[in-house]
Structure formats: structure tokens, C-alpha cells
Amino acid sequence: MSETASPVRRGRLLRFAAAFAVLLALIGYVVVQYVTGGGAPxxxxxxxxxxxxxxxxxxxxxxxxxxxxxxxxxxxxxxxxxxxxxxxxxxxxxxxxxxxxxxxxxxxxxxxxxxxxxxxxxxxxxxxxxxxxxxxxxxxxxxxxxxxxxxxxxxxxxxxxxxxxxxxxxxxxxxxxxxxxxxxxxxTCESGKDGGTGDPVKVRAELVRAFGPDVLPAARTSGKAGAPGAGEVSVPVQSTVGTDGGRAVQRGWELAHWAVARSEGLRIAEVSYQGRVWSAKESDRGWRSASSQTSAKADIRSKASSPDSRMDEVRIRIAR
Incomplete structure (x- = not known):
């Protein structure tokens, strides 16, 4: 009896060990997904x-x-x-x-x-x-x-x-x-594409909370809070750091990356800076060169906001 029972027990033990290993792998996967937010943008x-x-x-x-x-x-x-x-x-x-x-x-x-x-x-x-x-x-x-x-x-x-x-x-x-x-x-960030509408006033408030009141006089908003087709927040970055051109460029990318990182929660549709643009609709393309038409419009806005100098600005367009 013992000669036949031993292989059976060994087989059961092997099956149990395999099932346990699969269970551990599944638990590990669930933990990783929970910690990293797997499946989300x-x-x-x-x-x-x-x-x-x-x-x-x-x-x-x-x-x-x-x-x-x-x-x-x-x-x-x-x-x-x-x-x-x-x-x-x-x-x-x-x-x-x-x-x-x-x-x-x-x-x-x-x-x-x-x-x-x-x-x-x-x-x-x-x-x-x-x-x-x-x-x-x-x-x-x-x-x-x-x-x-x-x-x-x-x-x-x-x-x-x-x-x-x-x-x-x-x-x-x-x-x-x-x-x-x-x-x-x-x-760069992917977009959840859930169709939510953003609020430029909330984006502006979050900018101030993160970067302090010095960004407040520089940031401008357009569009009515909470309205469909909300609008845009523009931050002329040079006015937040003075005349240091190198620091202004870095500050601009700091603000632009912040906006992309916050895009899902704040329903940001597009961020543009220095002739490059990230958009939620084409988030799989990351940062890309803006079209000549977009660049021309940005240049007009820049000159209008500062007649004596071309002041780069970060433009944050809110989801409609």
C-alpha cells in the first residue's frame, strides 16, 4: 500500500506547490497594480x-x-x-x-x-x-x-x-x-479620455497653491469658470523669474511639465511652450512640434502681452 500511496502523495504535493506559486504570483501582480495604479492613465x-x-x-x-x-x-x-x-x-x-x-x-x-x-x-x-x-x-x-x-x-x-x-x-x-x-x-502623460470638463479658475488656483503667489500676477485666464468650452490659462514665464533668460526657459518647462502631470485631475486638454505642444487627444505622441499656424498665433499673443519683448509663455488649454 505504501509503495503506491507515496507517488500519489508526491503528485498532490507538486500540484499544491504549483497552485501556491500561481497564487503568490497573482497576489504580487495585484499588489503591483494597486501600488502603481495599473490600468489607469x-x-x-x-x-x-x-x-x-x-x-x-x-x-x-x-x-x-x-x-x-x-x-x-x-x-x-x-x-x-x-x-x-x-x-x-x-x-x-x-x-x-x-x-x-x-x-x-x-x-x-x-x-x-x-x-x-x-x-x-x-x-x-x-x-x-x-x-x-x-x-x-x-x-x-x-x-x-x-x-x-x-x-x-x-x-x-x-x-x-x-x-x-x-x-x-x-x-x-x-x-x-x-x-x-x-x-x-x-x-508625457496619457489621457483618460473620459470627456470631463475643466475649469480654468481651478487650474489657476492650483498653480498658485503649488508655485506660490508670485505666479498669480503673471497667470491670465480666459473663459467662464465651469462653462463648457472653458478656456485657457497663460503664464508669461519671464515675469515670474526676472530677466534671467536661462532660468526663464527652465521655469517654463517646469510649469509645462506640472500642467501635463496634473492634466488628468484638472482636465487639461493641451499644454504648449516654446513651439512644442502636448495634447490629451494625441497623448500617445508626447511632446511634438506645434504647427506653423499655432506658432504664429502664439507669437501674436506673445507680442500683444509684451510689446517691448517677446515673452515666452506657457499656455494651458482646458478640456471643453
Whole structure:
């Protein structure tokens, strides 16, 4: 009896092991889809070198949060390295998702704890606030920009797994280069194409929340709030940074990438800057050269807004 039972038991064990392996793979897939927002509109960031360089893909939710983290940092005058540290930290702590739960009372993008003085629950769940608190603490770390990323992040976070931040540095570096505007046309997003209508007043308000009141006098809106065919928000970037032409160009791409990263939530249909355009309807093409007709119209608008100089502007058209 035992001679025949043993192979049967072995067969059952093998089938059980195979089924268990499939179950583990399925669980892993579900977890990855949950963390990365699989199935939803996606965004891709590329190296400044363009084709052939490294890329990083993330969900629309992650891109929107990353854009907020970057905007808050640059508005505070923090360098690109600080933005990289912040993005790597948020990637590790929350997967760039604004979580309403965590270890003990940890919350938000950076898993900050109300009980440890980071703020109230409501404040920490505001990405602008939580990013600002992170930079506030990072700025107090002597020589943080010269420290290894894991060391700088750990001095702010006091994590039980400080080395975990290191694996996110390459992706955070790509994101920071695009979102601070140093890499041009480097961030593109797919469109959900759900037919929703946007509101230029809301877009303008979000610009001010992310980049501060200095952007307010420069930004102009057209179209009635909430109306079909809403309109456009235009930001003459030179007036937000003074006469530094190089910084103006970088600032322009920073604003343009922010708008693309926020396009899904704010129902942004098109973003144009420096003769290049991203549109929700043709999001699979990424940033492309604007037509001569579009460029001519942009040039007319530019001259009309500043008769004495050709002032580049980021134009954000809202979904109709």
C-alpha cells in the first residue's frame, strides 16, 4: 500500500506547490497594480538625452503628487538635489500616493505622524503642506546636498529601514530633472479620455497653491469658470523669474511639465511652450512640434502681452 500511496502523495504535493506559486504570483501582480495604479492613465519621464536613455513610468496620481512635491521645493528656493531627495523619500514611504493610513498614525506622501508634531491629520494629507514640512526639515540638515541620499533622507525621516531610499534614487533623479524644468519635453502623460470638463479658475488656483503667489500676477485666464468650452490659462514665464533668460526657459518647462502631470485631475486638454505642444487627444505622441499656424498665433499673443519683448509663455488649454 505504501509503495503506491507515496507517488500519489508526491503528485498532490507538486500540484499544491504549483497552485501556491500561481497564487503568490497573482497576489504580487495585484499588489503591483494597486501600488502603481495599473490600468489607469500612465505617465512617462525620460532622460534629458531623449531616445535611448533611461525611462520611468508612473500613474497619473503618482505624477500629480510628484509635480506638487517638485513645485513646492523650487518655490522654496530648494535645489534640484533637494527635490530628488524628497521624491525618493516619497517613493519609498508611500509609492507617491497620498495614503490615509500607515504604520501607527503615519499618513500622507511622506508618512508623517501627527503624534510626532508633523501637523494635524488634515494638514498632512495636503500634499502641498506635507512637502513643505519635509523641505523645512531637510533645509535644517547641514550640507544635505552633499550627503548620500539615504543619509539626507534618514536625517529627516528617522526610518527603521534607511537604506531602502537608495533604490529609488535613479527614478527620483529622472523625475526631478523633468519636473524642475532642466530636462525639456521629458514628461508625457496619457489621457483618460473620459470627456470631463475643466475649469480654468481651478487650474489657476492650483498653480498658485503649488508655485506660490508670485505666479498669480503673471497667470491670465480666459473663459467662464465651469462653462463648457472653458478656456485657457497663460503664464508669461519671464515675469515670474526676472530677466534671467536661462532660468526663464527652465521655469517654463517646469510649469509645462506640472500642467501635463496634473492634466488628468484638472482636465487639461493641451499644454504648449516654446513651439512644442502636448495634447490629451494625441497623448500617445508626447511632446511634438506645434504647427506653423499655432506658432504664429502664439507669437501674436506673445507680442500683444509684451510689446517691448517677446515673452515666452506657457499656455494651458482646458478640456471643453
Amino acid at each position: 500612465r505617465c512617462t519621464v525620460r532622460a534629458a538625452s531623449g531616445e535611448g536613455g533611461p525611462t520611468y513610468e508612473l500613474s497619473a496620481e503618482q505624477a500629480a503628487n510628484a509635480a506638487t512635491i517638485s513645485a513646492v521645493g523650487t518655490t522654496r528656493g530648494m535645489p534640484e538635489r533637494a527635490v530628488t531627495i524628497a521624491l525618493a523619500t516619497a517613493l519609498q514611504e508611500s509609492g507617491l500616493r497620498n495614503l490615509d493610513h500607515g504604520d501607527r498614525d503615519s499618513l500622507g506622501l511622506f508618512q508623517q505622524r501627527p503624534s510626532k508634531g508633523w501637523g494635524t491629520t488634515r494638514q498632512i494629507l495636503d500634499p502641498v503642506y506635507s512637502a513643505g514640512k519635509f523641505y523645512e526639515h531637510l533645509a535644517e540638515v547641514p550640507g544635505y546636498s552633499r550627503l548620500p541620499l539615504t543619509v539626507a533622507a534618514q536625517k529627516v525621516q528617522r526610518s527603521g529601514f534607511p537604506q531602502a531610499y537608495a533604490k529609488h534614487e535613479p527614478d527620483a533623479t529622472l523625475l526631478a530633472a523633468a519636473l524642475t524644468g532642466r530636462a525639456t519635453g521629458a514628461l
